[in-house]
Amino acid sequence: MQFTDRLLLENRAWAAGIRAADPEIFSRLHQGQAPGALWIGCCDSRVPAEQICNASPGELFIHRNIANLVDENDANVMSVLEYALKALEVEHIIVCGHRGCGGIQAAISGDEALAALPRVESHVGQLRQLVAVHADELNRFTQLGDKVDHVVELNVTAQVERLAELSLVRESWAARRAPTLHGWVYDLASGQLDDVVSRGPADADAIPEANGWRRAAS
Template structure:
């Protein structure tokens, strides 16, 4: 069976199953969205947000990129963040990394990345690695260094989010959660949490 045909077949089976369980399911979804969180995750195919959170369509507003970076220099990322915070008014933002991340592994390596766009994208990760080089190099084994940088990266992205004007000027700034997913166990682990302070509002003269 061709890939396209399999996709359409699986979609029809899923839609039929959901309608059988709840005949009004798609009618409710069609009326709009009010997700609980913006999820900023890695593009890795092994880390599907809805499945690992046991979430349903409509629960999560999702942005994924290599190594789950807060790419505040990219219009695509900023448009997702702006819509999530200032239109959908999500009460939570999750930054989720995962152990064994290929993007983080590339940043840990001293070998040049042969893919120009990937190399440019993970430049902040390389800088983070250099800031923590002494600590990382003291760890035993490549996997340990990669996984520690995964955790440091999640923390750094949460801190970066907290600094952004798009977050701090929200009518109700969202809570920021840093999670790491263990692909070998299927479990999420919390590594940090932050409630950002809004910018001081100007007092009318």
């Protein structure tokens, strides 16, 4: 059986199981969505947002890209953010990184393999700026894996701070005192999520130094 054929069969089994537990669920979902959170996560196949949170269909509005980055020049992530805030009025935005992230490792090690992946190389360029700013701090790590995991935490913090600076978020804070921003890290080895940082409307006038690397490098 081909892999894609198996996926289609599994879909039928999944849908039947969901209907057995809640016969009206698909009828309700067909009427519209009201997710509680926008999830900005990494594309890594080992980090399925709904599954690791045990979330039901309709609870998470999801955007994924390599290394879970927020880039004002990326029309994809910005259109998702705009829709989540203005149309869906989500109460939370979660930026979720994961330990052992390949995008982070490439940014640290300057992986030569990225030479054949110019779009990926361009995408993770901002991570190299983050690594450069924290170079002295990172030098205390002797193992690459430990360094990668530390940058994963620095990165989710930087992306949360970047969100906090965006006019879309600040306008929403002023209008409805939401959303709350969260930076989480998923541990592939344990399957558990760690809460690293959060920001809310009360932080609107306090731009932390953690995101200074972006402004300085711009």
